[in-house]
């Protein structure tokens with residue numbers, strides 16, 4: 095055990111001390127009264143350090159259990175590979191890739207972003223989940239959440255008779271239907287520490303499909319906690335991935351965008367109305383959060399699918415705030431940052447940036463973004479053309495494009511709206527297309543086919 099020796103040292107220090115020691119809980123941190131000696135303070139820090147390390151230690155312990163599976167099941171792999179290919183592959187997207195990401199068909203010219211669609215973390219998660227279902231025939235298989243934010247994949251899991259654990263609201267779920275000997279799949283964005291502990295206490299097989307990039311963020315917040323830093327998490331506090339990440343923290347605050355990060359930076363530098371601050375961040379902070387003491391040392395982490403430029407800007411904001419408060423020399427002891435934006439998110443954002451930058455020269459009428467409406471990384475892809483003032487739509491499936499030339503799409507504010515789609519049926523349509531990291535190529539193909547058909551029917555073209 096990594097911390098056994100330091101724990102023993104701490105206990106020994108406490109046992110041999112003759113000083114009065116009164117730990118005063120403030121929030122859930124321990125502060126030592128001024129009468130404590132240096133050695134006692136050190137021992138308290140060690141005890142605190144031990145406490146802070148416990149969640150990661152426990153998570154690693156759970157993962158070592160023989161009923162915890164992370165590597166999939168080779169016996170069923172070939173069959174699963176074949177089924178995934180049949181379900182997700184697209185000949186149209188293959189054609190686009192082999193023709194320099196451009197095709198023209200039925201009066202529609204399509205420019206495909208250079209990076210798009212399924213990331214390896216999602217493909218891996220689906221493969222592990224499908225393999226689990228095949229490997230445990232006859233067993234009841236549950237999943238703690240949607241595997242990924244994609245309607246087709248989740249429908250397929252329903253067809254395979256996978257039971258989705260019911261959400262009870264406020265982040266709680268009903269695990270009562272999980273019985274002894276069942277199998278439980280953890281989705282790509284992971285499961286909270288509490289869920290992992292609960293499953294560990296039940297006699298079940300756990301198949302963990304958590305993306306390694308998400309675990310990397312968990313390791314990052316663990317480092318913050320060990321170093322006595324508060325994690326500032328760029329993410330939506332209610333998103334499953336962020337819920338899991340915060341469950342591995344002791345002290346944290348979630349900021350969903352630069353505006354909220356500015357509020358935190360302002361509090362770091364100038365202080366402020368604590369009550370008002372805590373009211374605003376009520377659901378986004380750890381229990382007992384005290385901005386007066388817990389924002390003195392912070393580390394940055396993020397939900398892996400956030401807009402990377404915004405995460406960087408938030409990092410710079412925090413750094414500047416620490417420089418203002420503690421001076422340029424001391425600032426480095428008050429702020430810590432690791433790059434935890436996953437490559438897949440970054441590459442897809444860069445690729446749509448490229449489309450946006452070339453929109454005029456390509457003559458794009460609009461950009462179509464395909465992906466689940468709950469998918470955070472897909473929503474961020476939409477923000478890039480929207481911010482550049484380019485007509486753009488986020489649809490979750492082909493049926494969003496109506497035969498009456500309407501499109502039902504999700505706006506950046508999250509509203510689902512329907513409007514007229516193609517503006518001039520007599521003119522050639524030139525469009526850009528991309529898809530989120532949880533979107534199969536087949537969904538892009540189906541959406542494009544719908545547009546080809548729409549244009550063909552309405553323009554009466556026989557091309």
Ligand code: SF4
Pocket residue numbers: 213214215216282305306307308398399436437438439471531
């Ligand atoms: S988007 Fe990134 S973090 Fe999310 S599943 Fe894919 S590779 Fe993993």
